[in-house]
Structures are given as structure tokens and as C-alpha cells.
Amino acid sequence: MAAGAEFAQVSASRGRSFSVSLEKGAIETSQQRESSGVSVRAYHRGGVGSTSVNVLDWGRIEAAAHAAVALAKQSDPDPDFVALPGPQPLPEVEGLFDERIAGLAASQVIGWALAATDEALAAAPEAIVSGGASFGVGDSAMASSTGVQVSTPYSGLSCYIRAVVRRGDSVGTWFEHAYGRVMEDFRPEGIGKVAAEGALEYLDARDIPSGDYPLVLGPQAADSVYYAIAAQANAEDVQRRRSYLIGKRGQRIAPETLTITDDPLIPRGRSSSRCDSDGVPRRPLTIVEDGVLLTYLHNAYTANKAGEPNTGHAAGDGIGPTNVNVRLGSRPAKELIAEIDDGIYLASGGPSPDGTTGDFSSTVDFGFKIERGEIAYPIRNAALGGSFLEFLQGLDAISSDYREEPGARMPTMRFTSVRLAGSG
Amino acid sequence: MRDALRWVCEAAKGAGAAFADARAVDSTHTNLRRQDGKTDRLRQGTSLGVGIRVLLEGAWGFASTNETSRDDLKRCLEAAVDMAKASQARVEEPGVVAALDAHADEYAGPCEVDPRSVAVERKMEVVNALEAAALAQTQERTANSFAWYGDEVTREIVCNTQGADIDQTVTRTRLGARVTAVEGEVRQNGVEHESSLGGFEVIERVEPTKLGGKAGGIAVMLLGAARAPSGKFPVILHPSIVGVFIHEALGHNAEADHIISGDSILEGKFGTPVASELVTVVDDATIPLSWGSYQYDSEGTPGQRRMLIENGVLKGYMHSLETAAKLGLEPNGSGRADGYASRPIVRMSNTIVLPGASTLEDLAQGIDLGVLLEGGEWGYVMTAKGQYTCHAGRGRMIRNGQIAEPLRDVSVAGMILDTLANVDGVTEAFEMLTMGGMCGKSGQSMPTNGGGPYLRVKELIVGGQERV
Numbered sequence: 070m071a072a073g074a075e076f077a078q079v080s081a082s083r084g085r086s087f088s089v090s091l092e093k094g095a096i097e098t099s100q101q102r103e104s105s106g107v108s109v110r111a112y113h114r115g116g117v118g119s120t121s122v123n124v125l126d127w128g129r130i131e132a133a134a135h136a137a138v139a140l141a142k143q144s145d146p147d148p149d150f151v152a153l154p155g156p157q158p159l160p161e162v163e164g165l166f167d168e169r170i171a172g173l174a175a176s177q178v179i180g181w182a183l184a185a186t187d188e189a190l191a192a193a194p195e196a197i198v199s200g201g202a203s204f205g206v207g208d209s210a211m212a213s214s215t216g217v218q219v220s221t222p223y224s225g226l227s228c229y230i231r232a233v234v235r236r237g238d239s240v241g242t243w244f245e246h247a248y249g250r251v252m253e254d255f256r257p258e259g260i261g262k263v264a265a266e267g268a269l270e271y272l273d274a275r276d277i278p279s280g281d282y283p284l285v286l287g288p289q290a291a292d293s294v295y296y297a298i299a300a301q302a303n304a305e306d307v308q309r310r311r312s313y314l315i316g317k318r319g320q321r322i323a324p325e326t327l328t329i330t331d332d333p334l335i336p337r338g339r340s341s342s343r344c345d346s347d348g349v350p351r352r353p354l355t356i357v358e359d360g361v362l363l364t365y366l367h368n369a370y371t372a373n374k375a376g377e378p379n380t381g382h383a384a385g386d387g388i389g390p391t392n393v394n395v396r397l398g399s400r401p402a403k404e405l406i407a408e409i410d411d412g413i414y415l416a417s418g419g420p421s422p423d424g425t426t427g428d429f430s431s432t433v434d435f436g437f438k439i440e441r442g443e444i445a446y447p448i449r450n451a452a453l454g455g456s457f458l459e460f461l462q463g464l465d466a467i468s469s470d471y472r473e474e475p476g477a478r479m480p481t482m483r484f485t486s487v488r489l490a491g492s493g
Numbered sequence: 494m495r496d497a498l499r500w501v502c503e504a505a506k507g508a509g510a511a512f513a514d515a516r517a518v519d520s521t522h523t524n525l526r527r528q529d530g531k532t533d534r535l536r537q538g539t540s541l542g543v544g545i546r547v548l549l550e551g552a553w554g555f556a557s558t559n560e561t562s563r564d565d566l567k568r569c570l571e572a573a574v575d576m577a578k579a580s581q582a583r584v585e586e587p588g589v590v591a592a593l594d595a596h597a598d599e600y601a602g603p604c605e606v607d608p609r610s611v612a613v614e615r616k617m618e619v620v621n622a623l624e625a626a627a628l629a630q631t632q633e634r635t636a637n638s639f640a641w642y643g644d645e646v647t648r649e650i651v652c653n654t655q656g657a658d659i660d661q662t663v664t665r666t667r668l669g670a671r672v673t674a675v676e677g678e679v680r681q682n683g684v685e686h687e688s689s690l691g692g693f694e695v696i697e698r699v700e701p702t703k704l705g706g707k708a709g710g711i712a713v714m715l716l717g718a719a720r721a722p723s724g725k726f727p728v729i730l731h732p733s734i735v736g737v738f739i740h741e742a743l744g745h746n747a748e749a750d751h752i753i754s755g756d757s758i759l760e761g762k763f764g765t766p767v768a769s770e771l772v773t774v775v776d777d778a779t780i781p782l783s784w785g786s787y788q789y790d791s792e793g794t795p796g797q798r799r800m801l802i803e804n805g806v807l808k809g810y811m812h813s814l815e816t817a818a819k820l821g822l823e824p825n826g827s828g829r830a831d832g833y834a835s836r837p838i839v840r841m842s843n844t845i846v847l848p849g850a851s852t853l854e855d856l857a858q859g860i861d862l863g864v865l866l867e868g869g870e871w872g873y874v875m876t877a878k879g880q881y882t883c884h885a886g887r888g889r890m891i892r893n894g895q896i897a898e899p900l901r902d903v904s905v906a907g908m909i910l911d912t913l914a915n916v917d918g919v920t921e922a923f924e925m926l927t928m929g930g931m932c933g934k935s936g937q938s939m940p941t942n943g944g945g946p947y948l949r950v951k952e953l954i955v956g957g958q959e960r961v
Binding site: 093096099101103104105116117124129136140141143147176180271313423433455491492 | 538540541560572575581681682723753875907908955956
């Protein structure tokens with residue numbers, strides 16, 4: 070401020086992490102990282118300059134602050150910036166940090182990774198197993214010239230296994246992971262078995278003809294559809310006129326089946342937090358209700374520009390969703406599949422549109438043919454294409470059962486039709 | 494700092510390490526952006542730190558720190574040794590490192606005008622010119638415009654227990670424009686980049702107004718373009734997508750760490766045909782000024798030209814010190830790390846398909862109904878499965894041997910070995926990519942580049958939106 074900034078915001082972080090990576094069922098390497106950093110954002114007549122340093126040295130930080138002000142002064146004035154947010158009471162969110170993770174020994178984490186590997190090899194002895202496990206802990210803090218002061222510790226623990234099975238020219242591959250912000254949510258048991266058994270299911274993939282097919286998206290594929298809507302309901306993209314969701318607020322963009330929420334306050338949620346990166350309190354938000362797009366996601370700048378309430382979704386320099394979920398349906402996934410005579414099931418990698426055009430064009434990486442109500446065989450050499458908003462109109466069911474991860478309940482979704490480019 | 498790193502290597506030997514290296518990376522960057530006629534995000538930053546890698550009794554350990562006093566480095570080395578001891582919990586194939594004639598060198602890459610000496614105002618003039626040229630094309634159809642300039646100066650010092658002692662400084666500069674044009678409900682993007690080794694002199698070579706004008710022109714052209722067809726078609730890949738295609742489809746599979754880990758479809762195919770005889774592929778770290786070039790990799794091995802496929806036959810892989818030792822081959826300078834906090838892994842540099850003898854007209858002849866794809870934007874590959882995806886920013890239909898109406902962006906997908914075998918035409922015309930690619934692998938992001946001639950593929954899955 071002394072250098073001439075009208076507003077300033079400083080973020081700092083310090084953390085350490087450990088990771089072990091596995092290759093062919095054995096340890097490839099173990100790594101420890103210590104990191105820290107300070108970033109300074111200075112404002113002058115609405116223009117902003119940002120600088121960063123990764124060394125917690127006062128001289129360097131002071132130089133970074135002066136450089137940020139100099140950049141801000143070289144920016145064009147922006148009347149849409151009024152002020153940084155002031156301090157507000159923040160909600161408490163349970164389970165953002167677990168001291169037990171901070172106290173983990175490398176040998177414990179390596180033990181989980183090796184146990185998961187052994188599980189995979191027990192399920193498929195010929196599998197080539199890779200993956201790893203890691204944990205990270207640290208503190209991040211933010212202060213602004215308007216009086217915001219927030220400090221948050223964080224922790225996370227994960228394990229990941231990928232299995233590849235080769236039989237002749239046929240290759241099957243699948244993966245599974247476990248994650249927790251607290252020890253109770255970290256459940257690595259079983260992930261090796263899931264990865265290996267999944268890899269076996271992808272052997273002997275077949276080409277299928279081009280055509281329009283009913284489409285079922287498994288939990289990890291459906292997630293990409295509703296997350297895309299949440300991420301692209303981005304007020305900055307709309308204000309900058311580069312979004313296919315322009316003019317869609319208050320409009321029906323999908324059947325009544327679809328309700329999408331964003332809840333940053335879910336205890337122990339992967340994307341939970343007390344405030345956004347502007348220091349604005351987090352709160353739950355319904356983005357789509359009964360198929361109608363209710364709101365765009367705002368940070369302090371876009372909310373002021375639009376004259377609308379700030380939803381608290383500042384993420385770095387931009388805007389981003391947190392824990393995104395959909396309202397569950399009333400019937401299990403198995404029933405939704407059973408009603409399809411000739412269709413496609415995607416286990417991962419669902420259609421995700423270009424944020425400007427709203428078109429999608431994506432490869433079927435983990436797909437199966439559905440025949441006579443059952444998942445029949447894996448498919449290869451196929452791609453999906455279409456208009457995302459047209460595709461969404463075909464959403465006809467969401468399952469009652471779901472995959473659960475911290476902050477997310479991920480159901481199966483069914484669509485009446487998608488265009489598939491295949492080999493016939 | 495070099496003395497401190499040498500000391501680390503000696504101390505590692507004293508701790509029983511069969512091999513160790515210490516790298517210090519010191520970088521500064523500037524990124525300036527303009528959006529919708531105003532400066533948008535002006536950023537600068539610095540980063541400094543040291544990464545230490547240790548091979549102890551066959552097991553690897555790595556540790557990094559951004560505190561660089563002698564005491565901090567001692568602590569970091571102890572952590573690396575602890576990591577190696579932790580890795581000994583299960584080692585199936587003990588780690589090994591190829592012996593290499595150690596190089597000692599101080600090298601500064603091409604840079605006529607150090608960007609750190611150029612005022613932000615001057616750099617902003619470039620961004621202003623870029624955006625203005627783009628807007629001159631889109632005019633009242635403009636929805637959103639971006640223009641950017643970025644530079645980075647990175648000094649990397651590498652010392653190892655074999656005596657490598659490299660101090661190199663690399664300067665990279667990039668600029669580009671992205672503009673969204675709108676007409677009714679249709680919104681389309683035009684994007685153009687220029688990215689190169691070198692300092693501020695790069696902008697003289699690039700002509701920012703041409704670059705911006707091209708981006709704007711593409712956005713306007715695409716407003717009138719049709720959606721791409723869906724199905725299997727003969728496809729001609731423009732050089733601007735061949736670089737992305739060959740990086741994803743072939744390059745990653747030819748990284749020796751994937752071969753060793755059983756994660757490549759090229760495993761066991763050395764010396765055998767894996768592509769049409771028309772296809773020759775090299776990965777070449779020595780192409781002057783190319784975005785993916787370098788003098789030394791992050792292990793201190795000189796960058797070089799590596800033959801991967803020669804006339805359709807698999808001839809080589811890319812190697813780090815470790816993969817070369819495991820396969821009994823020579824290291825060829827492909828061990829790269831994206832910063833001090835990352836260990837070196839096998840990476841590409843500039844992966845290119847060498848030109849042939851045909852013309853574009855030759856390739857189009859004989860295609861009754863096909864697709865020409867241009868403007869490679871991104872791609873990915875599943876190496877074990879041998880399936881890849883490439884996204885093209887635009888295209889053209891080919892009808893009765895003629896290049897016809899324009900098409901919007903679309904992805905193509907295929908099985909790598911099928912596609913390479915189905916290449917039946919290669920032009921003499923050749924271009925390098927200019928996009929300034931950043932390749933992601935194992936959580937690291939490295940500058941890589943690619944290029945090639947036009948390639949004709951007999952058939953490819955085009956994931957478009959329209960029935961034909």
C-alpha cells in the first residue's frame with residue numbers, strides 16, 4: 070500500500086508432501102518435497118498486477134510487492150472493479166485438516182501402496198501394476214488491505230492403482246483410487262482388486278458400427294457432464310461473451326430430472342473450504358433446479374460488474390465450482406441399463422463440451438456395448454460428437470445408487486441418444 | 494551454487510550412494526495479457542530451489558527444497574537418502590545408471606535481447622498490436638478477445654557423481670491471440686500462437702500483427718463453417734496437427750520408461766515394421782530455436798537427434814541415464830525435469846515426421862469423400878492400449894479429390910499401429926508447430942514441439958456431430 074496500491078491482497082503457503090511411485094509392482098522411487106510461496110496482488114484504479122516468489126525471504130517478498138504495484142500502475146483502469154471484499158464471518162467446516170496425516174511415516178504410506186499392488190496381482194497375476202500413494206500437509210493464509218485475514222491448514226492422503234493386462238494383441242486397462250482429507254475417509258482396501266478386475270473386463274474390445282445409440286454414463290463418466298455444467302456456468306465467461314450458456318439463466322437447459330448443487334461446506338469434502346480465494350464466505354448453491362439454470366458462479370469482480378450477489382466462487386484469478394453433486398433418482402443403475410436393448414455404457418470420460426461453442430467431440434476410451442439389457446463387451450475405435458445442450462435434452466434417468474467419494478455422491482445417468490462414430 | 498551442488502554429490506557418495514545428482518533451478522517469468530481492449534492480467538514471478546536424487550543399494554530417493562543454504566542442502570540430502578532407504582521396501586529390478594562421458598560446460602541458449610532488460614510497456618505494445626490485428630478481422634462480430642505475451646529465463650545447474658557439471662540458461666518467449674466471433678447463436682474461436690527459444694528478438698521474427706490477424710480471420714471463417722461429420726473417413730492431416738498426432742500416437746510410446754514398465758505397445762517391436770514405409774519419425778532436440786530444443790537435458794546429457802522410426806521400422810527409443818542402462822543402450826539426452834521439485838524422467842523434445850515426395854493435390858486425388866484436419870490443439874494417448882485422440886481446431890471436407898467447405902473443430906481417434914500402417918501419402922511440404930506445447934506426464938509439464946508434412950491416412954474415426 071505504501072508503494073501506491075489502492076488495494077492489495079497477499080497469499081502465502083507452506084507445505085510438505087511425500088509420495089511413492091510404483092512400477093511393475095515394485096517401488097520406482099520415493100520423494101519428499103518441501104514448498105512455500107507468496108503471491109501478491111496489487112490494484113490501482115481497478116488495474117491489477119500480480120507477482121509471486123517461492124522463497125519466504127522478507128527482502129524478496131518486499132520486492133515482489135513493489136513489482137506488483139508497478140504492474141498495477143501500468144494496467145488500464147477498470148471501473149468494474151470497486152473494492153476487494155472486507156472481512157466477513159466465515160462458516161466452520163469439519164475435517165479440512167487431520168493431524169494424523171501430518172504425522173504419517175513414509176513406511177506407512179508405502180505399506181498401503183504395496184498392499185494395493187498385491188491385491189491387484191492376486192486378482193490378476195499377469196497384470197502389470199503401477200500407481201502410487203502420497204500425502205500432503207500444510208498451511209495457506211491470505212490477508213488483504215480491506216482487513217481479511219484467513220489461515221487454513223490442509224491435509225490429504227491418496228493411493229492410486231492402474232492395472233494393464235495383455236493377452237495376445239488384446240489389452241485391458243483400468244484404474245482405481247482412494248482419497249481422504251482425514252484418515253477415516255481414506256480406504257485403500259480393495260482398490261487394487263477393482264483395478265485388476267476392471268482391466269480384465271476390457272480385454273477383447275470390438276469395433277462397432279456408427280449410429281445413434283442410447284447412452285449410459287457410469288459414475289465416473291456422469292461426473293464429467295454435471296461438473297462441466299457447473300464449471301461453465303462461469304459468470305466471467307458469460308460476461309466476456311464466450312460461453313454457450315449466455316442467455317440461459319432462468320431457462321430450461323435439461324429435463325426436470327436434473328438438479329445440480331455446489332456445496333463447499335460438506336464435511337471432509339475434497340473441495341470444501343471456509344472461504345473462496347477472495348476471502349468471501351462459502352455457502353451452498355443450487356445451480357440447476359429441475360432442469361432450469363438458476364445462477365452463474367461469481368467472484369467479487371464479476372458479482373460487482375453484474376450487480377448481483379457474490380456466490381463466493383473465486384478460485385485464484387478465476388472462478389471455479391467446489392463439491393458438485395446431482396439430485397439422485399429413484400431406481401438403481403442396473404434397472405436403467407436393463408431397459409436398453411442396444412446401447413453404449415461409458416465407465417469413464419463422458420461428453421464434455423467446449424465452453425464457447427457448446428459442441429463436444431470425444432473418444433470412447435472406457436466404453437462397453439449394452440445388448441439386451443446387459444453390459445455385453447468392451448468397444449474400441451469409437452468417438453462421440455454432438456451439441457451438448459441438445460444431448461442434455463435426452464437425459465431421462467439418474468440412478469438412486471452411487472459411488473461415494475469425499476464431498477461427492479456420483480450416480481449413473483442415462484441419455485436417450487448420442488451420435489457415435491464407429492467402424493461401420 | 495555449483496560448489497554447493499558438487500559438495501552435495503560428494504556427501505552423497507560418502508553416504509553410500511552409487512549415484513547422485515543435484516540440480517538447482519532458478520527462473521523468472523513475465524506473463525502479460527490483454528482482454529477485450531484492456532490490460533487484463535500482468536504477472537511476474539521468480540522461483541528458486543534444489544532437487545537431489547540418490548541411488549542407494551538399488552533404490553531411488555528424491556527430495557527437494559526451496560531453501561538453499563549449505564545447511565538446507567545437507568538436510569535435503571539426508572531426506573533424499575531417507576527416501577531411498579524407504580524405497581528399499583520392495584525393489585524388483587535394482588536401479589542402475591549408464592556411465593557417460595561427463596560434460597562440464599557453461600551454456601547460454603539463443604537470446605539476442607534479454608527479456609528481463611525490456612520494459613513492460615514495450616512488451617505491452619506487442620500485446621496491443623496482436624489484439625488490434627485480431628479485432629480488425631472480427632470487428633462487429635467480436636465477442637471476446639485475448640492477446641498475450643510471455644517470457645521465461647531459466648538457469649539450470651546439474652552436477653552428478655559421474656562428474657557432470659552443467660550450467661545452462663534457456664530463454665523462451667511466446668505470444669498469441671485468441672478471439673471469439675459471434676453471429677446469432679454461433680460462437681467460434683480463432684487461435685494463433687508463436688513460441689520459440691530466444692529473447693525479445695522473437696517478436697521481430699513473428700510479426701505480431703500477422704499473428705493476430707490470422708487468429709481473427711480463423712474465427713470469422715469458422716462462423717460459416719459446418720459441423721464436422723461423424724464416422725470413418727479417409728483423412729489428410731495438415732502439418733499443424735501432424736506434430737500433435739505424432740507426439741501423442743508414437744512419441745509417448747517410444748519413451749523407454751514406458752517400454753520398461755510394460756506400458757507401451759512398442760514393447761518387443763524393436764527392429765520390426767510398426768508403420769507404413771512412408772513414415773520416418775525422429776525426435777530432435779537440436780532444431781535451432783524450436784520450442785522443444787535444448788543443449789543438455791536435466792541429467793547433463795547433450796540433447797541430440799534420435800531416430801525412432803525409419804521407413805516404417807522401429808529403430809530407437811528416447812532414454813534417460815537409467816533406461817539406457819536397463820536396456821543396455823546409450824543415453825540419448827531425454828531425461829528432463831520441469832523444475833527443481835521434479836525428478837528427471839524420459840521426455841520428448843521436437844518430435845517430427847520427415848517429409849516425403851507428394852503434394853497436397855496428390856493426396857487429395859483419389860479421395861471421393863474425406864476430411865482435411867488442421868490446427869492441432871491438444872491430444873492424449875493411452876500408451877498400453879495403443880489408442881490416441883487428437884483435437885483439430887478446424888478442417889475442410891474433401892469431395893471428389895478437391896478441398897471443399899470448411900469444418901468446425903473436431904476430435905479424431907484411432908489405434909496407433911493401425912493409423913501408422915494406414916498412412917499412404919506424405920508430402921514434401923513441411924511445417925513445425927508454433928503453439929508452444931506443454932506436454933504433461935507423471936505430473937510434470939515440459940516444453941515440447943512437433944511438426945511434419947501433410948499425411949494421408951486411409952481411414953480414421955472422426956468424432957463429428959453430423960450424419961453423412
